[in-house]
Amino acid sequence: VVVAVVVVRLVVVVSEVVLEVVVVVLWVVVVVLRVVAVMVVVLNVVVVLLRVVVVAVVVVRLVVVVSEVVLEVVVVVLWVVVVVLRVVAVMVVVLNVVVVLLRVVVVAVVV
Known part of the structure; x- marks a missing residue:
C-alpha cells in the first residue's frame, strides 16, 4: 500500500x-x-508606404511627361511667332520698296 501511495504521489x-x-x-x-x-x-x-511611394513616382513621371508636352507646345508656338515675324519683316521690306517706287512715280509725274 505504501508503495502504491508513493507511486501515485510520484x-x-x-x-x-x-x-x-x-x-x-x-x-x-x-x-x-x-x-x-x-x-x-x-x-x-511597409506595404502601404511602398504603395504610396509607387503612387508618388507615377505622379512625378506624369508631371514630367506633362511638362515635356507643355515645353514642346511652347517651342512650336515660339517657332510660329518667329515665322510670323519673318513674314512681317518681308512685308515691311516690300512696303518700303513700294513707297520708294511711289516716290519715284510722284517725282516722275511732277517733273
Missing part, C-alpha cells in the same frame, strides 16, 4: 511538472504568435 508530481512545462511552452507559443502578429502589422504598414 505520478502526481511528474504530471504537475509536465503540466507546468506544457503551460510554459504554450505561453512561449502565445508570445511568439503575438510577435508574429506585430511583424505582420509592421509589414502591412
